[in-house]
Amino acid sequence: MTHQLRTEGLDLRYGDRLVVGGLDLTLPGGAVTAIVGPNACGKSTLLRGLSRLLAPAAGTVTLDGADIHRMSARTLARRMGLLPQQPVTPEAITVEALVRLGRYPHQRLLSPWSAADQRAVEEALERTGTTVLRDLPVDQLSGGQRQRAWIALALAQDTELLLLDEPTTFLDLRHQLDVLDLVAALHAEAGRTVVMVLHDLGQAARYADHMVVLKDGRLAAAGTPAEVLDADLVRSVFDVDCRVIPDPETGTPLVVPKASAARHAATTA
Amino acid sequence: MTGAAVLPRTRSSSRTRVRRRVLLFTGSGLVALFVLLTVSLTVGEMPMSAGTALRALVGLGDAGDVLVVQQFRAPRAVAAVVAGAGLGTAGCVLQRLFRNPLASPDVMGVTGGASLGAVALLAAGASQLLIPVGALGGGLLAALLLGAFAWRSGLAVTRLVLTGLAVQAGLAAAVNLMIVRFPAELAGSALQWTTGSVYGRTWTEVWGAGGAMVVVLTVALVLHRALAVLDLGDDSAGALGLRTSATRLQLLFLAVALASLAAALAGPVTFVALAVPHIVRFVTGPPTAASLALAGLTGAVLLLGSDLVVQHLLPVEGLPVGAVTATLGAPWLLVLMLRQSSPVRRRQP
DSSP, X not given: OOOOEEEEEEEEEETTEEEEEEEEEEEXXXXXXXXXXXXXXXXXXXXXXXXXXXXXXXXXXXXXXXXXXXXXXHHHHTTEEEEOSSOOOOTTOBHHHHHHGGGGGGOOSSOOOOHHHHHHHHHHHHHTTOGGGTTXXXXXXXXXXXXXXXXXXXXXXXXXXXXXXXXXXXXXXXXHHHHHHHHHHHHHHHOOEEEEEOSOHHHHHHHOSEEEEEETTEEEEEEOHHHHOOHHHHHHXXXXXXXXXXXXXXXXXXXXXXXXXXXXXXXHO | OGGGGTHHHHHXXXXXXXXXXXXXXXXHHHHHHHHHHHHHHHOSSSOXXXXXXHHHHTTOSOHHHHHIIIXXXXXXXXXXXXXHHHHHHHHHHHHHHTTOTXXXXXXXXXXXXXXXXXXXXXXXXXXXXXXXXXXXXXXXXXXXXXXXXXXXXXXXXXXXXXXXXXXXXXXXXXXXXXXXXXXXXXXXXXHHHHTOOOTTOOHHHHHHHHHHHHHHHHHHHHTHHHHHHHTTOHHHHHHTTOOHHHHHHHHHHHHHHHHHHHHHHHOSOOSHHHHHHHHHXXXXXXXXXHHHHHHHHHHHHHHHHHHHIIIIISSSTTOXXXXXXXXXXXXXXXXXXXXXXXXXXXXXX
């Protein structure tokens, strides 16, 4: 079991609209993969396709060689967790009650709450630093705390694979880094395979081992950030002129957009 | 993280406070249910002491007392308890399923459909034993009608309520028509099917619908985890391995079955299913596993209590219990709708 996700000739549609087309992709197991691309390029749709929430119009998604659409929903949910971009927080639910729901795929219809369930919940709270928040209503938390509570739910699910859809959106820089460091720690300490959609190319380069670049629902590039990210790619995919320099902190590629001519002329004049 | 120093204190106390409230509410609900049941056996045209009534219930004492208690008062009280429990639970399930505090089987036309189904079977000369079957069929039909009219709009609050009320009005009119058209078969039970009443229930009726109700209630309680997971929205619920569409349909079917069986016993009683979830929420806070069971208990107490009020406390004789609940329900629904559409509420996500 390497937790490797593969797609072959994957087409994903909403109604008549083809959102992701002919995608052949291998997401390495045991690694952190970042999926990047411009708005509406099909990143979130791809994540829904990878997690069985959207059935493919054509092609397959396999996890370690097994077609995920032939698995039972519960079997897959024990191996793969997903944090949607804007999850729905039930009214007045407490952090602990939310995290407990992560145990759903492990529970039988009539089985009582087990010691293993409780252990998984405690560990998830601990790891995300939400233990002290456990009895607070989620809808009263700050954005960063709320995101950590939701990650705790995905952790309580205890899956080897974790898909995160833009986990840093709507967070300030401090909380973005907190979430990304948490993800890095989950990978490094708990050996989780992580696939996340990110917007910031520099963050993606810093935190991911593998990078997938989408444009208009098609694969533009895939590989390590150093292999993939260069000025040509950013120009062709994001339509932005830039320089790509080594990140002074980490040496990973850092995208520095060219200064706008008008703005630059105004300040120097 | 900044509030770490003060949090632990509020934490343990808030949790035990909620738990204590739930226990207290459950305890007082059970006591109230027992007291009301006893009262319902003792009062009436032949008043008797609680001791006499309870002895008569098990067949001891004066033959007349035994007859009155066993054949008239007990089935009526049990019908109110079972129907109330079904309505309370159905309302609770529906309001969570639709994330809509206005959802309830009477507002959505299900009780009207169930009454029509029952009336249609009776008019056709079917036995009383088949009432639950007719009610279930009628309730499902009403749910399908509502779905056909309101589904496309994504079940917006006002549209659901308006469509539901229209469906309910149409079905109630159909019931009235049946009663006028088939006076011989239906006149005796006209009040039950137009307003909702537990007057004159017999054990034959109570056993059939009551037995089915116990089964459906049990299944609903077993599925409470699925209900909680569905609260997370379709994507999160799907990622947790829940088959969302199938589960939603199952729960919807359960709620319709509960409301229909309640209607088989008591006719189109309003208000109980609408109000009970709000009462439970007011007392115990956000929904938990316990709140489904509590909704059943509260519904039972509410309907049995209302029936006692109708029988013994009102100056007007022979009023059906549905008249009382409808009188309470109309303003309640109005307040809820006003609160729903107030600007403050609308701004919230």
